[in-house]
Amino acid sequence: MAEVARLAGVSIATVSYVVNGTRQVREETRRRVERAIEQTGYTPNTLARSLATSSTESIGVVISAITNPYFAEVLAGVDRAAVRAGRILLLADSHDEPKYEFEVVRDLCQRRVDGIVLAPSTDPARTLDYLVASKVPTVLVDRLVDDRFDQVGPENEESTAHLVQHLAARGHRRIGMISGLSGLGTTTERLAGYRKGLKRSRLPYDASLVAEGHSNTVGAHAATHRLLATPEPPTALIVGNNAMIVGSMRALRGAGLLVPNDIALVSYDDLPGADLLAPPLTAFAQPCAQLGERAIAMLLQRLTDPDAAPRTERLGPRLMHRRSCGCPADTRADGTSDA
Template sequence: MTTMVDVARRAGVSVATVSHVVNDTRPVRPGTRAAVLAAIEELGYTHNTLARSLVTSRTRSIGLAVSAISNPYFTEILQGVEAEALAAGYSLLIADPHDDPHHERKVVQLLHERRVDGMIVAPSAEPSGTTEYVTKRQVPVVFLDRLVGDGFDQVCAESTGPVRDLVTHLAGLGHTRIGLVAGLPGLSTTTERVEGYRAGLRAAGLPFAPELLAGGNSEADGAEHATRQLLAAAEPPTAIVTANNAMTIGALRALRDLGLDVPRDIALACFDDFSWADLFTPRLTAIAQPSKELGAAAVRLLLERLDDPGRPPRTVRLPCAFVHRTSCGCPGDREPRPAAARPAPPGRAPAAQERTPAP
């Protein structure tokens, strides 16, 4: 097995110089660096990261706990995490908590026991077990997609404003009975998207009707049941908004089984765009989240935390885009445009993309 000593001999430098080149711990003259890299390539030397971790207490690894990895949204987030981590020299350990609080807590403990340097977690609806674990053990963590509180680093997309945009768009087309298939109770994304729905109704001068809000539990089967529930109302909706891509599939399934044509019989708009949304007939009007950038931003925030453990926690929000197609009932397409940011509560300034809580 090739060692640093072998590389040093071939390059005609000291072992310390090879170490500085490999670990990027000190500037090395370009000519010397080139000679070391050429020797590494020629001899096929592989850096022993395990041995280095014993010295530095760093494993150059990140734990990623994300549910429903098969979901296109989280798959794109994973791509963003992986690309940014690799660029920084980190590897990933991935686990699926299945949106179950008890399993999530076990997964976080398992990743911690594998001595990852930090974690990125998409939390469940009841993340208290996880937050208590990482707080007590001072585990560097970034919560992704869903918010858990101001005491942690967090990255998510805007939700309230974009859903408001969908509702006001449908209202502008003449719809006065607009339904929402909402996500899993307890998730911050569910809360914010319901807020956006109600804000859109207010902006359009429409009353809130409780029978037009149904829970789809963030998954296809639940959304199918919720859509049937909405359409069974005495005065059913003429337009429906679905609050994530999995629930869009469930809603479409229900509409198909009921023999309803979109958008001739009912309009449909959804939160979460996905790569094959424009392959449906009609093509789906959607809110597109910056999935890959969310993953990359979470890695950057975690690396900042590792470099400066004492800095105040930050919440980073990224904007979405309104992707206009034809399922809403409009003829033809328009170019995607930015979706509105989350409206600020009365008496407060609009939320910035990145926020640091006051000490």
């Protein structure tokens, strides 16, 4: 920095103002400093700067199943918003393992990230208590499980209830549910929505019509087979997230069932190419990228105002009404025409 200052004919403090953007300097002076930086190849010592400013300009992101298209889109939104804010991301996949989740969160805190965006695992209590004790600003995304934190996620209950009611309106009385991994906040809320939809449709809850798909293709395949093997199998099926859709579809095809002629199929969660399936899949599409962008916005607000009351926000999914539910192509889920 001293060499840059000498070449530019300014003080070391002025170089610091230009590099860190902490004070306004004249445009001519800024250009001289930038030319000197280019000549010397100077790069700021980010570790030293973080010690001086108490900020590393970095954000830790801990989510599960990065290969899941849903979380990939959420992460894209997080990254886009972080770049706009001049922040760098440190990313970890928790694999939905509570012990590993705690370890990676602790490591990120020890690296002095300014804050964390976390999609909690099935049993995040230890991790969340650690974050509270460490006073690390944190936003929970997707899975809203602790109101001590800022949280942003999708609306789950009413959307799932809507799917049940839609299938019931189509005449189905045996509506099955492939639920996600047990213990996840999203799984709990969607199961609650399933029961709410049954109650509104005056249908009894039957535990034999619910099977856990463990939020993966293999689990959903096995769960679908279990439901089809019951004495009175479902005539319609709701899949709890997009990570399980392919598994359920493979099981139905293996059983020789055609969608929607033999069984109706809908999903909470859309997936890329769902409109190209035969038939196109009816699903609720979550605002994935917006969830990620909103999580960063909330975290930046928390950094600015650490004493503000925690907030929980929900973003509504959009119904992609197609034909796997058994509706004609020219009608909406509420029975109205597209025309």
